[in-house]
Structures are given as structure tokens and as C-alpha cells.
Amino acid sequence: MRYEIASALAEFAKSLDGEKLRSASQTLIVEAQRNRAATASAIEGLKAQVAANQKLVSQVGGTVQRIEKRTEDRARKLSSWSPGTPRPR
Numbered sequence: 854m855r856y857e858i859a860s861a862l863a864e865f866a867k868s869l870d871g872e873k874l875r876s877a878s879q880t881l882i883v884e885a886q887r888n889r890a891a892t893a894s895a896i897e898g899l900k901a902q903v904a905a906n907q908k909l910v911s912q913v914g915g916t917v918q919r920i921e922k923r924t925e926d927r928a929r930k931l932s933s934w935s936p937g938t939p940r941p942r
Contacts, residue, residue, distance in 0.1 A: 930941040 927941075934941055
């Protein structure tokens with residue numbers, strides 16, 4: 854089995870000349886550079902999205918706190934309300 858693998862690899866190596874290897878290597882290098890650039894761009898886009906999401910979460914959190922406070926204030930006012938008196942706003 855080892856001999857078959859070694860033989861197949863040797864046959865493959867013989868079929869490739871130096872120019873084809875250089876060309877294939879250059880193609881792989883160019884593709885790797887493109888992938889690296891695309892990955893870097895995607896990372897920057899994700900970082901910007903994270904920042905935007907953090908800002909939105911902060912704004913929503915502040916709004917929720919204000920709504921909770923108003924709700925608590927209204928509940929407090931209504932709990933002290935007596936029938937026959939003007940209803941608190």
C-alpha cells in the first residue's frame with residue numbers, strides 16, 4: 854500500500870514541470886491574498902455592525918428604563934386613588 858501511494862505521488866510529481874508548479878503557486882498566492890482582503894473587509898464590516906448594535910441596545914435599554922419608571926409612577930398614583938375623586942393621570 855505504501856509503495857502504491859509513493860508511486861502515485863512520484864508519478865504525479867513527474868507530470869508537473871517547474872513552470873506549471875510556479876504558475877499554480879502564483880494562482881494560489883493570488884487567491885489567498887484575495888481571501889485575506891475579503892476576510893479583513895468582512896471583519897471591519899462586522900466591527901461596524903457590532904458598534905451600531907451596541908448603540909441601539911443602549912438606546913433601547915434607556916427607553917425601557919424610562920417606560921418602567923413611568924409605569925411604576927402611574928401604578929403608585931393609581932394605588933393611592935380613591936373612588937369618587939378625580940382619577941390621577
